[in-house]
Amino acid sequence: MNNSTVKxxxxxxxxxxxxxxxxxxxxxVMLNDIIHDYALHGVQEGLMSSLISVGxxxxxxxxxxxxxxxxxxxxxxxxxxxxxxxxxxxxxxLPFIGFLAACLILGVGIGVTDANQSAIIPDLAGEKxxxxxxxxHGVFGFFNFLLPPILYLxxxxxxxxxxxxLMGSAAVVLIIQFALTTHRLQGKVPAVRMVNTSFRIKDLxxxxxxxxxxxxxxxxxFGAAGQSGVIxxxxxxxxxxxxxxxxxTLSLSLFxxxxxxxxxTAPYLPITAPQVLAYGALISxxxxxxxxxxxTPAAFIVICCIAGLTSGPCIPMALHQGSVVxxxxxxxxxxxxMIVKTIAQALAPLIVASVMAILSMRIAMQVTTIFFxxxxxxxxxxxxxxxxxxxxxxxxITQGFExxxxxx
Numbered sequence: 001m002n003n004s005t006v007k008x009x010x011x012x013x014x015x016x017x018x019x020x021x022x023x024x025x026x027x028x029v030m031l032n033d034i035i036h037d038y039a040l041h042g043v044q045e046g047l048m049s050s051l052i053s054v055g056x057x058x059x060x061x062x063x064x065x066x067x068x069x070x071x072x073x074x075x076x077x078x079x080x081x082x083x084x085x086x087x088x089x090x091x092x093x094l095p096f097i098g099f100l101a102a103c104l105i106l107g108v109g110i111g112v113t114d115a116n117q118s119a120i121i122p123d124l125a126g127e128k129x130x131x132x133x134x135x136x137h138g139v140f141g142f143f144n145f146l147l148p149p150i151l152y153l154x155x156x157x158x159x160x161x162x163x164x165x166l167m168g169s170a171a172v173v174l175i176i177q178f179a180l181t182t183h184r185l186q187g188k189v190p191a192v193r194m195v196n197t198s199f200r201i202k203d204l205x206x207x208x209x210x211x212x213x214x215x216x217x218x219x220x221x222f223g224a225a226g227q228s229g230v231i232x233x234x235x236x237x238x239x240x241x242x243x244x245x246x247x248x249t250l251s252l253s254l255f256x257x258x259x260x261x262x263x264x265t266a267p268y269l270p271i272t273a274p275q276v277l278a279y280g281a282l283i284s285x286x287x288x289x290x291x292x293x294x295x296t297p298a299a300f301i302v303i304c305c306i307a308g309l310t311s312g313p314c315i316p317m318a319l320h321q322g323s324v325v326x327x328x329x330x331x332x333x334x335x336x337x338m339i340v341k342t343i344a345q346a347l348a349p350l351i352v353a354s355v356m357a358i359l360s361m362r363i364a365m366q367v368t369t370i371f372f373x374x375x376x377x378x379x380x381x382x383x384x385x386x387x388x389x390x391x392x393x394x395x396x397i398t399q400g401f402e403x404x405x406x407x408x
Contacts, residue, residue, distance in 0.1 A: 005188045006124060010132060012181035013124075014139050016080055017117060019171040021143035023083045023110050026167060027052065027103075029151040033160040038096045048103045053346045055107020056114075060339045063115055064332055072123070073182050075116040080175035083109025087168030091161045111338070118316075119334035122323040124189070129323055130267035133316035138263035141312070145256035212325040212389055213333070215382035216318060217340050219277055222375035223314035224341040225348035226284065229368025230255055230307050232349045238300050241361050247297035251304040258308025266313035273321045274383025278376045280310035285372030292365055311372065315341065325386055 027034075027048060035045055063075060086106040090099065117136065125132040154163045231252070238248035266276050284307045291303035322333040348371065356364035 005185060009181060009185050009189045010124060010135075012178050013076075013117060013120070014136055015174050016076060016113070016178045017136055017140050018143050019080060019084055019174040020110065020114055020117065021140050021147060022167055022171045023087060023106060024114075025144055025147040026087065026151065026164070029148050030155075030160050030163065033155065034099075037160065038099070040096075044096075047100055050346075051100055051103040052107035052110065053342060055104040055109075056111030056342050057107075057339060059108040059111030060115055060335050060342065063112060064335045072116045072120040075112050076120070077175065077179045077182065079109050079112030079116065080178065081109075081172070083113050084168055084171035084175050087164055087171055089168075091164030091166075091168060093161065111342070115335050115338045118319050118338070121319075130273060130317065130320040133320045134263045134265070134267045134313065137316040138260045141256050141260040141263060145253055145260070210325065210389075212382055212385040213322075215378055215385055216321055216325060217337065218378040219375060219382050220315070220318045220337050220340045221344045222371050222378055223277065223281060223311065223318065224344035225351075226281065226368055226371035226375055227307075227311055227314060228345045228348040229352060229365070229371060230288075230304065230311075233352060233365060233368070234300060234304060237361060237365055238297055242295070242297050242300075244297040247301060251297075251300045254301060255304040255308040258305050259312030262309045262312035263316050266317060267320075272383065273317045273324070274379050274386060276313055276317050277321070278379035278383060280313060281372045281376035281379060284311040285369050285376060288372060289366065289369040292362060292369070295362065311375075314375070321382075321386075325389075 031045075031048075034040075034048070038044075059079070083106060086102050086109055090102045090106070094102065118133065121132045121136065122129045151163060151167075154166065158166070234252050234255070235248045238251060239245040242248075262280075266280075269276060271279070287303050287306045287310075291299040319334055319337055322337050326333040348367075352364050352367045355367055
């Protein structure tokens, strides 16, 4: 297999991640215009985001159940078209119930596409998958940083529905280029034709009995929850509680930039993936706690840089570690990890908001500290479990050789 051909295919796959970033990030920026246009209030304002999450969860569960029946590239192309064409539909005047239905379908497309963009990496890159994961998710983080200013510029000149039409159409083109590249290179890249073994319900028992995987799921949950605390609440806390909106925007932008840098560079560090996850989470937790003790806008500029550099690799490195602890089952493992990530991102803001309602905003922000610390502890335990499993496996192989020698 030609290495340059694999790189060409990976570049095409990475371009589809830009379409995913557009699909994931648009609602947050457009939300105020949508709320105003539909005259929404109360719970209605949160329905759109919730339905996207529900759709993503349904899609992730479906990809597990259909494992082995549909190739990953087919999931990416089909899910990508559903995702991007739905963005176009959202630009058409719809009653609110129709827009909510589009949000649900958008979530399905995002869930299918996002999971399989990651799941195909071990098939494509093999032992270099950590580096490829870092680049793929680094591009996602970079476009998460670029998207808001682009959308705000467009919104200053166009109504929000026109922006959906424009961005959705551009995203469709990004998916189509991947379909064309897949058709052109399918005979040269084995990963294009690769199909995982079918999923069986009884396999869940084997997954549950794998301590390293269970701890990896905990690592993903608390890591995603910690990052959610940074992404969701930094803007509100610094702009409202500390009354510095400009610093709030700068802090979050710096978090995304530093996350992009760390995701690309983390695989080159001279430590293992579990160590990257553990040390990064613990540093993020301690730094976040200190920032809240100092409690100044400048402290949040620093902490967002630190959190981006140390916790940024969490999701790509966890996905890579999934292919290590469950070799040959990248599709199912990635989908399960993405389900856990999605649940964490849905629950974490609610947990913080609940503490905020009972106590205070400043105390509630320390919940993110707890998430990061638990993330670090789980990652340390996961690394130890993975090492123990590897040692046991090597011991079994050695014993087998010894028994064979004795027989001879």
